[in-house]
Amino acid sequence: DVKVTQSSRYLVKRTGEKVFLECVQDMDHENMFWYRQDPGLGLRLIYFSYDVKMKEKGDIPEGYSVSREKKERFSLILESASTNQTSMYLCASSLVPKNEKLFFGSGTQLSVL
Amino acid sequence: GENVEQHPSTLSVQEGDSAVIKCTYSDSASNYFPWYKQELGKRPQLIIDIRSNVGEKKDQRIAVTLNKTAKHFSLHITETQPEDSAVYFCAASTYSSASKIIFGSGTRLSIRP
Numbered sequence: 403d404v405k406v407t408q409s410s411r412y413l414v415k416r417t418g419e420k421v422f423l424e425c426v427q428d429m430d431h432e433n434m435f436w437y438r439q440d441p442g443l444g445l446r447l448i449y450f451s452y453d454v455k456m457k458e459k460g461d462i463p464e465g466y467s468v469s470r471e472k473k474e475r476f477s478l479i480l481e482s483a484s485t486n487q488t489s490m491y492l493c494a495s496s497l498v499p500k501n502e503k504l505f506f507g508s509g510t511q512l513s514v515l
Numbered sequence: 516g517e518n519v520e521q522h523p524s525t526l527s528v529q530e531g532d533s534a535v536i537k538c539t540y541s542d543s544a545s546n547y548f549p550w551y552k553q554e555l556g557k558r559p560q561l562i563i564d565i566r567s568n569v570g571e572k573k574d575q576r577i578a579v580t581l582n583k584t585a586k587h588f589s590l591h592i593t594e595t596q597p598e599d600s601a602v603y604f605c606a607a608s609t610y611s612s613a614s615k616i617i618f619g620s621g622t623r624l625s626i627r628p
């Protein structure tokens with residue numbers, strides 16, 4: 403079974419802090435994604451990466467950056483956390499081109515106070 | 516960029532009845548349309564998908580239809596059961612090595628006993 407592991411299930415941070423959300427997958431998947439999930443808004447794509455050191459902006463990249471130094475790890479960085487970044491963050495990976503099925507992590511509920 | 520709209524946002528059906536969720540997409544280049552189910556407190560999981568060279572696909576009680584001309588696709592669940600209660604997300608993407616998967620806003624399906 404594919405495992406996508408997010409380092410924290412719950413995280414509480416203060417406004418202005420730099421926040422790192424870590425995601426690791428164990429199946430040598432090429433694609434990795436970061437989504438945020440908010441009620442009524444579905445899953446919105448923040449950034450994705452199709453290879454080491456490669457990244458592409460999603461629909462809502464403002465206020466976020468990412469890092470993919472190794473194939474198995476994809477980090478989401480909030481440079482200066484704000485209250486409107488309080489949300490559930492979901493990491494996912496997929497093996498392309500064989501299959502586009504997304505495997506999601508269990509999510510990180512981030513609260514910015 | 517791609518935009519996916521999903522309706523309805525909530526749906527309540529009697530156990531045993533059918534449920535239909537509809538999505539439209541904007542990018543005519545999209546050619547892959549997955550559906551994900553997210554049970555309460557759990558991660559989204561792929562339940563069925565369809566590619567643009569197919570008009571319909573069925574898997575037991577679940578079916579998906581695609582109308583490329585109208586740019587809409589639908590999920591049909593027949594003989595609904597309590598375990599079908601969940602949030603369902605449609606998505607669209609252009610199959611490539613750097614695929615970007617865009618989700619709809621979700622439908623909360625409740626099955627009444």
